[in-house]
Amino acid sequence: MVSKPAVMARRLLFLLEDRIPAHMATTSKVVQASGRPSRLIRYWLPAGILLVSSSTILRILVNRKADIVNWIRDFGVTARDFWLNWVVEPVRKVIGTIRHDSQSEIAIMSRDSLKADRESLERMVVDFAVDKPSLAGASAPLSEAQIVDIRAKVKEGDVTPVLKAFEQDLRQPFVGALRGDLVRSLLIQVQKTKVDLEVAISGIDALLRSQELVFGFVGLTPGILVSVAVLSYLRGMLFSNRRGAQRHGERVGRCVRTLRSIDRIFSEATPSQNNLLSYKDHGLLVTEVHILRNLVSAGRLMPREIESEFLEDLDDLANVKGIQIQQRALERIRWAYARWLQTN
Numbered sequence: 001m002v003s004k005p006a007v008m009a010r011r012l013l014f015l016l017e018d019r020i021p022a023h024m025a026t027t028s029k030v031v032q033a034s035g036r037p038s039r040l041i042r043y044w045l046p047a048g049i050l051l052v053s054s055s056t057i058l059r060i061l062v063n064r065k066a067d068i069v070n071w072i073r074d075f076g077v078t079a080r081d082f083w084l085n086w087v088v089e090p091v092r093k094v095i096g097t098i099r100h101d102s103q104s105e106i107a108i109m110s111r112d113s114l115k116a117d118r119e120s121l122e123r124m125v126v127d128f129a130v131d132k133p134s135l136a137g138a139s140a141p142l143s144e145a146q147i148v149d150i151r152a153k154v155k156e157g158d159v160t161p162v163l164k165a166f167e168q169d170l171r172q173p174f175v176g177a178l179r180g181d182l183v184r185s186l187l188i189q190v191q192k193t194k195v196d197l198e199v200a201i202s203g204i205d206a207l208l209r210s211q212e213l214v215f216g217f218v219g220l221t222p223g224i225l226v227s228v229a230v231l232s233y234l235r236g237m238l239f240s241n242r243r244g245a246q247r248h249g250e251r252v253g254r255c256v257r258t259l260r261s262i263d264r265i266f267s268e269a270t271p272s273q274n275n276l277l278s279y280k281d282h283g284l285l286v287t288e289v290h291i292l293r294n295l296v297s298a299g300r301l302m303p304r305e306i307e308s309e310f311l312e313d314l315d316d317l318a319n320v321k322g323i324q325i326q327q328r329a330l331e332r333i334r335w336a337y338a339r340w341l342q343t344n
Contacts, residue, residue: 086223094220114198121191122154128188129161157196162188251295255341258292259334262317266327275322282320289318302340310337 061068129150130141153160162185262285269281277285293314296302302310313336316329334341 082223083227087220087227090220090223094217114195114202117191117195117198118155121159121188121195122151124188124191125154125159125162126150128184132161157192159188159192162192248301251298251301252341255292255295255301258288258295259330259341262288262292262330266323266330269323271323275324276320277323277326285326286318289314302337306337306340 126147130147150161265277265281265285265288269277272278276282293311296307296310301307310333313329313333317326317333319326
């Protein structure tokens with residue numbers, strides 16, 4: 001009993017010091033001998049084709065030199081204009097909006113338009129009330145306080161003297177038109193309508209200015225999205241396609257080898273009296289099923305709905321329901337998902 005730990009320790013030391021380094025060295029030799037070939041072997045065929053057709057390619061380039069130069073120049077100008085007009089300029093406008101630059105404000109009416117029209121309306125109403133003090137509720141010429149009161153009412157939209165004159169002139173429209181009061185009151189009401197319209201527009205204008213930063217980012221978004229999409233496409237086309245296809249093939253190959261290991265487990269298993277796998281065989285089976293599940297889930301080898309069905313079949317394969325049921329689940333996996341578990 002005392003010697004068993006010592007024997008186990010010697011065996012572990014032998015494995016760590018001798019067998020594992022020897023195994024790693026042997027594996028490295030096998031990989032070096034049977035692994036990826038050299039660049040000369042991989043690229044000799046494309047290089048040979050390029051060398052044979054180099055004279056034809058050179059002749060085409062020389063004959064179409066001007067066209068090629070124009071294509072390159074036009075492409076460069078297009079890319080530069082796109083970058084400046086759809087990325088740089090919107091960014092500059094957004095920065096100006098954040099800094100509250102006066103030139104960056106969007107508007108649907110000029111800055112001082114409403115103020116000028118309102119002051120004009122005040123002068124028109126005050127002059128009309130001074131000429132017609134009776135319509136303003138005064139029997140004598142208007143005092144300064146009354147004029148100030150009329151101005152305040154006009155700012156609030158009250159043009160009562162003009163409306164009273166208009167109502168009186170409507171009783172005798174021809175006389176009012178000859179005197180000019182009817183036409184004058186109509187023109188003042190036109191000015192009042194213009195001011196009311198500008199007040200409504202100023203509300204919309206204030207709303208637009210409050211959302212100016214949002215509009216700036218909306219204008220910037222297409223350029224950024226197109227730039228990111230082009231860069232991602234170029235990067236994927238230049239670097240990712242070959243690696244992605246290679247990794248996909250490697251994952252499929254590992255899945256096939258895992259299915260082979262599962263088949264060997266069933267072939268070499270010794271069923272119990274209840275027609276179940278032993279604990280050892282079931283543990284090996286669960287390990288291989290876990291590896292297969294990770295390969296399919298991480299590698300995205302199947303569409304989402306197909307993958308969910310595949311995982312259900314894997315659960316049937318791993319559950320202890322009898323060897324025949326598990327073997328049928330393995331066979332179902334082979335023929336149902338052969339399309340996605342085949343190497344090209």
